Amino acid sequence: MPILSEFSLSGRVVVLYTAGGDEGPLLAQALAEGGASVFVVARRQKTLDVVLAALGVGSHNGVASSLSSYADLSKVVDTFDLQYDRVDILVNDARSFFAKPFTEIGLDEWDELHARNLRSVVALCQSFGQRMVQQEYGRVVNLISVMAERGVINGSAFSSTQAGLLSLTRSLAVEWGGHNIRVNALGTGWTTADDIPLEVQRKELLVRYTPLRRKGNPRDIGPLLVYLCSEACDYSTGQPVYVDGGLNAHP
Amino acid sequence: MLDSLSLDNKVVVITGGGTGLGLAMVRALARAGADLVIAGRRKGPIDAAANEVINMGRNALAISTDVSDSTQVDGLITKTLDHFGQIDVLINNAALVSTNVPKPIWDISDQEWQGAMDVNLNGAFFCSRAAAKPMADRGKGKIINVASGFGLRGGRDIYMYCCSKGAIIQLTRVLSFSLARYGITANTIAPGFIPTLSTDSEFRDSLPASGAFLPIGKLGQPEDLGPVAVFLASEASDYMTGEVMIVDGGGLAGGIAPTGHAPVTALEP
Numbered sequence: 001m002p003i004l005s006e007f008s009l010s011g012r013v014v015v016l017y018t019a020g021g022d023e024g025p026l027l028a029q030a031l032a033e034g035g036a037s038v039f040v041v042a043r044r045q046k047t048l049d050v051v052l053a054a055l056g057v058g059s060h061n062g063v064a065s066s067l068s069s070y071a072d073l074s075k076v077v078d079t080f081d082l083q084y085d086r087v088d089i090l091v092n093d094a095r096s097f098f099a100k101p102f103t104e105i106g107l108d109e110w111d112e113l114h115a116r117n118l119r120s121v122v123a124l125c126q127s128f129g130q131r132m133v134q135q136e137y138g139r140v141v142n143l144i145s146v147m148a149e150r151g152v153i154n155g156s157a158f159s160s161t162q163a164g165l166l167s168l169t170r171s172l173a174v175e176w177g178g179h180n181i182r183v184n185a186l187g188t189g190w191t192t193a194d195d196i197p198l199e200v201q202r203k204e205l206l207v208r209y210t211p212l213r214r215k216g217n218p219r220d221i222g223p224l225l226v227y228l229c230s231e232a233c234d235y236s237t238g239q240p241v242y243v244d245g246g247l248n249a250h251p
Numbered sequence: 252m253l254d255s256l257s258l259d260n261k262v263v264v265i266t267g268g269g270t271g272l273g274l275a276m277v278r279a280l281a282r283a284g285a286d287l288v289i290a291g292r293r294k295g296p297i298d299a300a301a302n303e304v305i306n307m308g309r310n311a312l313a314i315s316t317d318v319s320d321s322t323q324v325d326g327l328i329t330k331t332l333d334h335f336g337q338i339d340v341l342i343n344n345a346a347l348v349s350t351n352v353p354k355p356i357w358d359i360s361d362q363e364w365q366g367a368m369d370v371n372l373n374g375a376f377f378c379s380r381a382a383a384k385p386m387a388d389r390g391k392g393k394i395i396n397v398a399s400g401f402g403l404r405g406g407r408d409i410y411m412y413c414c415s416k417g418a419i420i421q422l423t424r425v426l427s428f429s430l431a432r433y434g435i436t437a438n439t440i441a442p443g444f445i446p447t448l449s450t451d452s453e454f455r456d457s458l459p460a461s462g463a464f465l466p467i468g469k470l471g472q473p474e475d476l477g478p479v480a481v482f483l484a485s486e487a488s489d490y491m492t493g494e495v496m497i498v499d500g501g502g503l504a505g506g507i508a509p510t511g512h513a514p515v516t517a518l519e520p
Contacts, residue, residue, distance in 0.1 A: 001254050001257040001284070002257055002259065002282065002284040003254070003256050003283065004256070004282060004481055007253070007256060029252065030252050030253065033252055033253050034253060169504075170504040173501045173505070174501055174504055174505035177465070177466030178467065178468045182467075211427060211428050211431035211432075211492060212490060213431070217490075220491075221490075222253070223252065223253055223255055223485070223487030224482065224488070226253060227478060227482055230478070232477075232478035234467075234475060235443070235445075235471035235498050235500050236479070236497065236498045236499070237466065237500065237504065238466065238504020238505060239497045241491075241494065242494050243490050244494075245490050245492065246492040246493045248494060249423075249424040249427045249428055249493020249494070250428065
């Protein structure tokens with residue numbers, strides 16, 4: 001099977017942040033299959049164990065952290081530094097979902113969600129991005145939801161975090177463009193990591209509304225993630241790429 | 252998971268495949284394992300491109316085609332099916348670039364307007380129409396349209412190019428929505444400034460001479476489009492449709508100008 005050598009991540013070191021969710025293990029596997037060493041930062045130990053188990057043997061490692069203070073952040077960086085001497089790629093999958101009628105959302109809930117989904121990414125981009133600026137090379141990919149582009153009932157808090165991530169992506173792309181760093185967002189629609197038969201999926205109105213008439217699977221974004229992390233992605237930056245079964249082209 | 256990026260046993264039809272961005276895509280597609288049908292108006296460049304592909308160990312066919320003529324387009328698709336028996340991917344890349352000299356609206360003739368629309372928009376429509384039916388009959392297919400950052404933003408005196416490229420992005424969205432049920436996806440690649448021989452003669456005055464005005468500080472190269480075309484042509488993009496992949500050095504994310512604007516303002520107490 002001929003595959004372009006430009007897609008290779010061989011010799012690259014990735015920091016992969018996952019807040020949980022069912023896509024982390026497959027994203028990690030795609031990066032490892034591309035040839036990268038993966039350092040996993042997970043919000044909880046349970047998530048870290050699952051992702052590291054999915055990676056299996058290899059030069060992979062990780063740490064659990066909620067990234068809620070500078071002390072947390074230092075622990076992550078110190079643990080990383082024990083094993084690696086450079087970081088080439090940062091992938092942030094910080095999508096904790098939350099939905100509630102807008103007037104019932106407590107300001108503390110709002111802050112907590114923004115801390116989890118947006119501030120955690122800011123913290124990692126500052127710590128590891130600084131190194132990328134110094135070494136004049138880097139790739140950053142922020143996983144986002146198609147809700148960055150759409151309003152959904154009860155989705156105000158979540159959507160605003162996703163739009164925030166997209167805006168951060170554009171800003172960092174421009175601010176770091178001259179340092180050979182590319183920053184892009186990879187957007188998903190309705191997804192599941194379970195292999196649910198199509199006829200069962202299509203009982204849901206949301207699935208029938210999606211032009212390709214199925215939910216997305218983490219496998220659907222693995223190769224694109226590898227492209228966005230590769231050297232081949234030299235002239236694309238500051239853009240979201242949605243892999244959403246056509247939802248974004250839809251009225 | 253990454254095997255899906257291979258194009259082994261895929262037949263790709265690409266218009267405007269003999270030169271510029273098209274040729275760069277042809278080379279990458281062939282390296283990824285595709286067989287190619289290379290269409291273009293002039294025989295010389297498409298024959299040379301086909302020979303390159305054959306020398307790489309793949310099959311290739313060069314078919315002289317003016318995409319603004321739907322009879323010739325139908326012939327292109329028929330000949331492809333006769334030779335290969337299938338079309339997996341159509342890449343609508345042909346466009347009039349060098350004759351699209353920016354000029355004031357009152358100096359644009361009917362013929363100039365129509366000529367650009369005929370190639371840039373009608374060509375993509377004719378090719379999509381001709382290829383969609385055999386793809387639908389097989390239950391799978393991919394259409395890739397090459398637009399431009401000028402399809403999303405305006406440019407001074409660049410009427411035909413901006414309008415036709417914007418229309419191509421809409422064509423993609425309608426194709427994606429309409430053909431999804433037949434297993435066909437449609438996506439757009441929107442390149443930013445990438446100098447080629449045709450931009451050299453045509454957009455010369457409207458293109459920044461270097462990439463100084465782009466966030467990444469340099470212009471793109473035709474080769475930058477290769478991996479994007481391979482991804483969109485491959486099964487790795489099966490769940491993606493109706494999308495625009497922008498390859499523009501950050502131009503749309505930041506705006507082309509004034510690059511370097513870097514305000515520092517303290518927060519008010």
